Amino acid sequence: MGDVVTMDDLTNEEIISILDAAERLLPVAKGDVFLPLLEGKVLANMFFENSTRTRMSFESAMKRLGGSVLNFSSVGTSVAKGETLYDTMKMIEGYADVAAIRHSRQGAAQYSADAVDIPVLNAGDGAGNHPTQTLLDLFTIRQAHGSLEGLNVVLVGDLRYGRTVHSLSHALIRFGANLTLVSPATLKMPYEIVSDLRAQGAEVDETESLYDQIAAADVIYMTRIQKERFPDEDEYAKVAGIYKLSAPDLSGAKKGMTVMHPLPRVDEIDSSVDSTDHATYFQQAFNGIPTRMALLCRSLGVEIPKKVK
């Protein structure tokens, strides 16, 4: 029921309702108000692959709402002994009320959602999807620009293996944004996704050049070229460091243009950008808390008050 594996699991109305709820929960996310809506509930953080922000923000979101968290890592557990994902999830179903799962294998979140009856939230499956990141990205864009419609959004970097941009592109098209995809030829968005976007009537421009896009952009969404997803180190070396933004590059940008990044960054965004008004990535990272709070409440069927005091 409350599974969120891809953005297709949420209607536009549901997305808006989550973003609205996240907005109301901001004082709780900041720790100014304690609102124990999820007291007695347990989240299983099933991180079969490394994570910093996603795991910690899920944990913080749950705890800020009075719930508790079981943290799982595949190192030193039965998974290292060869346990199947199915068995691990069947076990956790007895221990928790909701699970967030990250796994290096694509499809692991849908597989888990089919294996168990508790709600499963996809916290990243290989190079597949990352819908909870998309929710916080949409929240951040809406916060900065007031709406999502008609915005020129430029997605940059590793569009092939980058799961955040896979989920985000789907959602942006649904809300009427214009997409430009910037990547080297070897890291283009998978054809399945581009063909889905075009089938929805979207005009999607694909290019290798970033700097030509800056002037018209409302949002530049940078991503890291992910070394760990390359089957071959030589292939990685060919494209590593290909796109870099520094403060002088942004001199021709629109005033309110926002630079986003799911983080961690390596060298895609120079630290000189941090002090510009364009830098939005740290705000974006914080926004993981209120959006995941809203999502956890939705999955557990807990209503969020219209006014949070």
Place this chain on the structure above:
Amino acid sequence: MTGMRRVTAIRNGTVIDHIPAGHALRVIRMLRIDTSRSTPVSLVMNVPSDKLGRKDVLKIEDRELNQEELDRLALIAPAASIAIIRNHAVAEKLKVELAEDLINIASCSFSNCITENTYEPLPQRLRVISQDPLEVRCYYCGRGQNLEDLIENIL
């Protein structure tokens, strides 16, 4: 078929008519018909057809196709008509229908899909995205396959 009969009538078994021309060998692979066994299989390829222009026909003796096999057939020959023959007469006529999901018919082609681990107990599940040209995608990981890939990955 026009003019003289190209292969003899069978006593018991299955006749698959209206296979798209040139696809009969794929059908044999798709249905996992073991051609090394003694059961006679007759194959007619590229014969004129009012419906398809040209078509292939397959006659498999002493074997009646079941529903799962019909689902497989639908991937290659959605317009096929099937006759189950018993004692020289048509006992049943069947149509193929492409299911929405192909369960344990072919495997996902992606080496990093969760279903690659053969110990995982949930079935292989491919979703039909488009029938003509055929495109299926793994229900779990979303990786697409066309007909050529799919034939390689038949279980």
